[in-house]
Amino acid sequence: MVNLHALQMTSSDNVTENLSCVEGLLAKLFTSSFANTGAHDENIVVLPECFSMFGCGGRAMLARAEALGDGEVQLALSSLAKQYQLYLVGGSMPITSNEPQKYFACSIIYGPNGELVSRYNKMHLFDVNVDDNTQNYNESAYTTAGHCCSVASLPFARVGQSICYDLRFPELYRKMNFPDIVVVPSAFTQVTGEAHWHALLKARAIENQCYVVAANQSGKHQDGRETFGHSCIYSPWGELLSIIKSGQGMASSVFNKDALTKIRKAMPVRSHIRGNYE
Numbered sequence: 001m002v003n004l005h006a007l008q009m010t011s012s013d014n015v016t017e018n019l020s021c022v023e024g025l026l027a028k029l030f031t032s033s034f035a036n037t038g039a040h041d042e043n044i045v046v047l048p049e050c051f052s053m054f055g056c057g058g059r060a061m062l063a064r065a066e067a068l069g070d071g072e073v074q075l076a077l078s079s080l081a082k083q084y085q086l087y088l089v090g091g092s093m094p095i096t097s098n099e100p101q102k103y104f105a106c107s108i109i110y111g112p113n114g115e116l117v118s119r120y121n122k123m124h125l126f127d128v129n130v131d132d133n134t135q136n137y138n139e140s141a142y143t144t145a146g147h148c149c150s151v152a153s154l155p156f157a158r159v160g161q162s163i164c165y166d167l168r169f170p171e172l173y174r175k176m177n178f179p180d181i182v183v184v185p186s187a188f189t190q191v192t193g194e195a196h197w198h199a200l201l202k203a204r205a206i207e208n209q210c211y212v213v214a215a216n217q218s219g220k221h222q223d224g225r226e227t228f229g230h231s232c233i234y235s236p237w238g239e240l241l242s243i244i245k246s247g248q249g250m251a252s253s254v255f256n257k258d259a260l261t262k263i264r265k266a267m268p269v270r271s272h273i274r275g276n277y278e
């Protein structure tokens with residue numbers, strides 16, 4: 001069996017604390033629910049956007065940005081993936097870019113040998129006014145936008161990568177060409193989350209006929225920002241399979257490739273696409 005997990009947490013500016021929170025939740029997963037499943041199961045765990053540091057501003061993030069393939073946070077993720085023999089989607093973390101005052105919001109997937117399997121740099125940046133206590137989000141002030149989509153070919157599934165605000169751009173997911181699983185590490189705000197989170201996740205699941213694993217930040221953060229939680233997993237039919245509404249923990253469910261194939265066979269949306277609609 002392949003198990004899907006969305007890990008929810010309330011990240012602070014303290015990298016060490018955040019990493020030990022991730023470690024603790026993984027340890028818990030592999031002593032409780034994993035005991036009920038087979039030893040040969042595959043597991044994918046998705047961490048939220050900015051799991052290693054959040055709510056501390058772009059400057060602090062820049063100071064802790066790591067070169068790709070080198071750094072404390074990447075080493076920790078790789079070790080955890082190896083220790084638990086799982087696929088670990090490292091939500092997003094600051095990775096140095098070619099712009100000196102900016103970094104990529106990069107999501108790195110590690111495999112069961114601790115190897116880097118795939119990476120994706122967030123493409124759509126959240127320069128948005130929200131009616132909350134932050135008001136003006138200006139992600140592009142400190143983030144270099146990525147410029148290509150990424151689909152990881154795991155032995156049992158094609159996994160499309162995205163991050164948070166990307167969720168509002170269906171064309172990104174269409175470009176992935178019907179992945180089996182879409183991952184959405186997020187730091188969706190309380191206000192926009194209440195209004196749009198479930199509708200967007202459900203739509204992406206239905207229109208791409210895929211599993212959607214969405215791991216969100218939850219609760220109040222240091223700078224006063226509030227995130228929506230509700231980390232969850234949707235099925236390719238648009239069913240809400242599992243959810244953790246608030247606090248820290250995991251939403252978990254099973255990836256059923258046969259069910260996905262059945263849906264795509266009965267309703268062959270992919271082969272009904274008419275071209276570029278001009």
Ligand SMILES: O=C(O)CNC(=O)[C@H](CS)NC(=O)CCC(=O)C(=O)O
Binds near residue numbers: 055057165
């Ligand atoms: O800036 C940081 O420290 C970390 N990055 C984030 O929190 C990002 C950019 S501000 N948040 C989102 O994309 C929220 C999207 C969202 O809430 C929506 O689409 O409604």
